[in-house]
Amino acid sequence: MIFKRLVPAAMFVAAFSLPAAVPAHAEADAESLVNALNAVFGAHDGVRAAHTHGFCVKGNFTPTAEAASLSKAPHFNSKTPVNLIGRFSMGGGNPAAPDFQKDNVRGIALHFDIGNGNTTDLLMISAPVFVAKDPDQFLSLLTAVATKDKEKIGAFFQANPNSTRQAQWLNARPVPASFATVNYWGIHAFTFTNAEGKTQVIKYKALPVAGEVGLTDEEAKAKDPDFYRPELAERLAKGPVQFTLTAILGEPGDPVDNPTELWPEDQRKSVTLGTISITGTEDDKTCDAGIFDPTLVVDGIEGPANDTIFPMRSAAYAVSFGRRAK
Template sequence: MHRALLLFLFAMSLEPIGAASAQTCATPAVQAATPEELVDALNGVFGSHPGARAVHAKGIVLEGNFKPSSTASVISKAPHLQQTEVPVTVRFSNFAGIPDIPDNQGLASPRGLAIKFKLPDGSDSDIVAHSFNGFPSPTADDFRDLLIALGNSGAKATKPTPLDNYLTSHPVAKAFLTAPKPAPVSYGTLPYFGVNTFKFTNNEGLVTFGRYQFLPMAGAHFLSDDEASKKGNDYLNAEIQTRVEQGPVDFKLVIQVPAPEDKLDDPSIAWPDTRQIVELGTVSVREVVRNNDAAQQALLFLPNALPSGIEPQDPMIDARSAAYPISFVRRQK
C-alpha cells in the first residue's frame, strides 16, 4: 500500500498541472526547519523503516583510495589534497528511503555517492553527492515544505493537492521531479554532483569557491526503459560487485568553479557547463566491504566534516549535517 502511494506521488509529479492547481493558499511565515522536522518529513514521504536511512536507504559499501592531483594543493591546504594517497570508504545508493526498492524503479533515481576520506591524522572528511546536477529546493526550509507537500498529497487528497500548489509556485522543484533520470548501467557509469558550494583555501590564503563532481572514468552509460525493465531488483549491487572484481572503478574528483554572477548558496540552480573545472584527484573503488549490512549501519556521512582548508559556503551544508545524525540515531533503535 505504501509503495503504491509513492508510485502515485511520483506519477502525479510527471503530469501537467491543470488549471485548478493555479489556486494557491496564503503563504504562512516561513520558520527555520529543524533537523527533526527534516527527518520527519522524509519519513512522511517514504515511511519509517526500522534500521533504514530516512533517504537513500538501499545501498552498498566499498573501499578504495584517493590519489590527489598535482593541482589539488593549489586549491586547498586540506591534508588529503596534498601529495599523499588516503584510504576511502564509498557508499553507492538508490534515492528513496525504501530499503527494498527495485533498482529499476523510478524512485530509485537520482542515485547517491557518499565518500569518507581517512585523513593522515586519523580524522575523516566526507562528501555527499547524487547523480543529478541540481536540487529541488534552494534552502533546507523549502525542502522541508516540499516533502510535507509530497507526504500530504496521496491518492485521496483533494485537488488541487498540497503538491499541486507547491509546484505551481516552485518551478525548479517541478523541473527536478520531471527531469529524465534514466537507470544507469552501473553505479560506476554515473557522474555524481555535490550540489552545495564549498570555500577552498590554500597555504597562501588564496580562496576558490567550488562544487564537487565525480566523473566516471568508464564514461556515463545508461539503460533504455526497455533494458531497465528487464533488470533484476538488485542489479546495481550485483553489477558493481562484479565490476570491482575485474579492476578498480575510477572517478575523477573535480570542482566546478563559479563565475561572479553564479549563486553560491542556492543548490537548486546548476552552474553552466562552461564554468572552469579543476581536477582534485582520482577515487579508485577497489573492493566490496565484507559484512556490508553492518558496515552500512555503522556509517554516518557528514557534509560539514571538513579539515582546515575547506569550509561550508552554502548554509544547507550545515542543515544537512544536523539532520543526518537524527536519522542515524533512529535507525540504530
Template sequence: MHRRTTFGAVAGLALALAAGLPAAAQDASTAEQTVDVMNTLWGKHPGFRANHAKGTVVEGSFTPSREAATYSKASLFAGPTVPVTVRFSDATGLPLIADGAKSANPHGLAVKFKLAEGGEMDVVVNALKYFPVATGEEFRDLLTAASRSKPDSPKPTPVERFIAAHPAAGTAGSTAGTPSSLARQTFNGVNAFVLVDTAGKRQAFRWRFVPVAGEDLLTPEDAEKQAPGFLMDEIRARLARTPVAYRVLAQLAQAGDATNDATKPWPDDRPTVEMGTLTLTKPVADSAEAEKALLFLPNALADGVEVSDDPLIDARVQAYAVSFSRRQP
C-alpha cells in the same frame, strides 16, 4: 567555517540531537520534521536511513592530482594516497526499492576520506545536476506536499501547488537517470563549498565525480526491466573483478554565480580543476553491518576546504544526524 571530525564526534552529535535536547525542541526542529515526513512517505524501517535507505558499501583509495594542492592547503590534496570508504545508494526511504525504479533516482555517492594526519573528510553527492529547493524548510515543505497529494486529491494537488511556486522542484528530477552500472554514472555536488590555499585565497566550487569508463544511462523503459537489485549487485560483482575509477573534479564558480542556492546550476563553461582520482577496489564483506555505523556529514571537512553560504549544507547535516540517531539500536 570548517570542521574536521571523526566518527566518534559526529556520532556523538547525532545521538545528542535525540537524547540531549528536550522533546519539544526536537519536535519543533526542521530536521525532525523533515525526517518525520520521510517516515510518513516511505514508512519507518528500523536500522535504515530515512532517505537513501538502500545502499551498498565499498572501499578504495583517493590519489590527489598535482594541480589540486595549488587550490587547497588540505592534506588530502598534498598526498599521499589515502584510503576511502564509499556508500552507493538509491533515493527514498524504501530499503527494498528496485534499483531501476524512477523513484530510485537520484542515486547517491558518499565518500569518507581517511586523512593522513588522522580524522576524516566527507563528501556527499548525487546524480542530480541541481536540487529541487534552496533551503531545508523548503525541502520539508516539498516532502509534506508530496505526502498530502493522493490520487484522488482535488486539482491542483498540494505538490502541484508547491511546484508552481518552486519551478526547480518540477525539473530537477529529470536531470538524473538510471545508469547501466554505478561505475557509469556521474555524481554532482549540488552545494557549493570553498577551497582555501596556503596564502588564504578562497575559491568557491562544486564537486563532480565523473566515471573514467564514461557515463552510460538506460532508457526509463530498460531501467524498469532490470532485476530489483541490479545496480547494487553489479557494482559488487564488478569490483570483485576489476577496480572502478572516477575523476574527482572541482567546478569553479565565477563572478555572479550563486553559492547559496542549490537550485541554480552554474554554466557548463565554468572551468573545472582535476582534484584527483577516486579508485574503488573491493566491496565490504558485510555491507549491511558496515552501513549501520556509517554517518556522512557534508560539513566534516579538512582544513583547506570550507562550507559556503549555502543554507542546505547545515540543513542536510542536521537531518542526517537525526536520521542516524533514529537508526541506532
C-alpha cells in the same frame, strides 16, 4: 537524498489541477524533516530515513599535483593514495527503492581517511541540483507529497518551479547502467583555500572513468530492482571502479546559497582533483556505524555560509542516525 529523489517522478512533473492550499510557510528543523521523510516513505526500523537502499564499498583517492594548488586539505596534498570508505545508494527513504527508477538520484558518499582516525566527507548525487532551496521549502515539498493529494502536490510544484528541476534533469537522461557509469555532483558551493591563502569557490563533480552508460527504457524495465549491487561486484572482480574527481571553478555571480540553481558548468573551467578508486565491497556495518556528514570538512575546504540546506543536513543525518542506531 535525494532527492535523493524522494518522490515519484510523476509527482514532480505531472500537471495537476489547481489549486489547493499547501502551507505557504513551514518551519523546518532536523526532527520535522526526518518525520516528513518518514511520512512520505514510511518509518523503517534500523535504517536511514533517506538514501536507505544502498551498500558499502572501500577504496582510495589519489590526488593530482593540481589539487594542491587549489586546497591545502590533506587528501588533496597526499603523496600516497588516501584510503576511503564509500557508500552507493538510491535516493529516498524506501528500503526497496528500485535501481531501475529513472527519476531517482543515485548517491555516493565518501569518508576520506586523513590520518589519526580522522575523516573528511564528501556526498554527491547523480544530478547537479537538489529539490529545495532551503529547509522550509523541503519540508513543504515533503508535507505536500505525504498527503498523496494530487491537487496539493500540483499546487506545491506550481508555486515552487525550482523544485521540479531535478526530476526534469533525471527524466531527460537514461537510467544509469551502473553506479559506476554516471556523473555525480556535490551540489553545494565550497570554498577552497590553498597554502598561500588564495581562495576559490568550487562545486565538486565526479566523472566515471568507464564513461556515462545508460539503459534503454526496455533494458531498465527488464532489470531486477536490486541489480546495482551484483553488477558492481562483477565489475570490481575485473578491477577498480574509478571516478575522476573535479572542481568546477565558480565565477562571480554564480549562485552559492541555493542548491536548486545550476551553474553553467560548460562555460566554467574545471580542475582535476584526483582519482577515486573503488577497489572492493565493504561490510555494510562499516558504513552504518556513523553518518557521512557533508559538513565534516577540513582546513582548506569551507562549506557555503548562506546555504541553509547545508548545516540542516548534518543535523537531520544525526537525527536519522539516532533513530536507526536504537
